[in-house]
Amino acid sequence: MSNKPHVIIAMKVSEEVENFIGETCTYQKWTGEGGMPQAELLKLINEADGLLTSGARRIDKELLDQAPRLKVVSNIAVGYNNFNLEEMKAHHVLGTHTPYVLDDTVADLVFGLILASARRIPELDRFVKAGQWKKGMDEVLFGSDVHHKTLGIIGMGRIGKAIGQRAVKGFDMKLLYHNRSRNEEVEENLGAKYCTLDSLLQESDFVVLMTPLTPETRDLMGSREFDLMKPTSFFINASRGETVDEQALIEGLKQGKIRGAGLDVFRKEPVDPENPLLQFPNVITVPHIGSSTGLVRDAMAMRAAHNLVKALKGEEPIDLVI
Ligand code: 8YV
Numbered sequence: 467m468s469n470k471p472h473v474i475i476a477m478k479v480s481e482e483v484e485n486f487i488g489e490t491c492t493y494q495k496w497t498g499e500g501g502m503p504q505a506e507l508l509k510l511i512n513e514a515d516g517l518l519t520s521g522a523r524r525i526d527k528e529l530l531d532q533a534p535r536l537k538v539v540s541n542i543a544v545g546y547n548n549f550n551l552e553e554m555k556a557h558h559v560l561g562t563h564t565p566y567v568l569d570d571t572v573a574d575l576v577f578g579l580i581l582a583s584a585r586r587i588p589e590l591d592r593f594v595k596a597g598q599w600k601k602g603m604d605e606v607l608f609g610s611d612v613h614h615k616t617l618g619i620i621g622m623g624r625i626g627k628a629i630g631q632r633a634v635k636g637f638d639m640k641l642l643y644h645n646r647s648r649n650e651e652v653e654e655n656l657g658a659k660y661c662t663l664d665s666l667l668q669e670s671d672f673v674v675l676m677t678p679l680t681p682e683t684r685d686l687m688g689s690r691e692f693d694l695m696k697p698t699s700f701f702i703n704a705s706r707g708e709t710v711d712e713q714a715l716i717e718g719l720k721q722g723k724i725r726g727a728g729l730d731v732f733r734k735e736p737v738d739p740e741n742p743l744l745q746f747p748n749v750i751t752v753p754h755i756g757s758s759t760g761l762v763r764d765a766m767a768m769r770a771a772h773n774l775v776k777a778l779k780g781e782e783p784i785d786l787v788i
Pocket of ligand 1: 568
């Protein structure tokens, strides 16, 4: 039996990442789509010193109780709301994530959702392809401008800042933000104005939700909040589905409280095909792809592998969350 630490690679990663882990560890890997099923992982976890996983897997008491050797769980994700931090602490298991490498990529997607919603790109794409473009465009199909409008960002962290830069430098937008604490850098460099959640919702033409999911941000957007938004404004969510009361969003859209929405995340993922949000022409949906470009997903996996190996060598991982 090898005395190298043993790792479960519970999602598909590149050969480079696998080889890097293989230099210091033995490993078992999942090569299918969508990550190793939990039942499979539970069978293997008692032998594991380390786990490399997506942020979609709950690291909870059930799993930790069956993992007597586990020292580290390394998320290939910046979000770590999948970690039960108290249980991990109690089981002496470290947790790491992958900040920085995905900031610009997620910000690009958010801007894509802003532009696509405002200019109704998917709706008009369907219109053209269905052969409905027979004469000049009816003005009921006209969209809204993005440039010079007001963008409100809830959650001004690294990704929020990258979105703000695009808004101010590329589109000459006015920038508002709401955050746990003031961010002097974005105030100085981007002219961002800090405001309460309510005034951000009342004043913004585009509201972008970019907070981590925590007990404080769960259900942050409910019917009171959608009521405060302008009927001409758009709501974009690229954080986590649980930050939004989806029923309230559905009602808000039905009642015309907002003009439209762009959603990368849902309370239940993969999204239920029966979810009424999928029925609105003015709701644009993508399947949680904020960071999903080949280059960035590889960079995230490599960063996660470095965190994992460092922890298993007894060194402090760069991106330790607990
Ligand atoms: C997803 C993310 O992991 O990093 C995060 O926290 O939410 C994303 O990077 C990725 O888009 C795949 O679902």
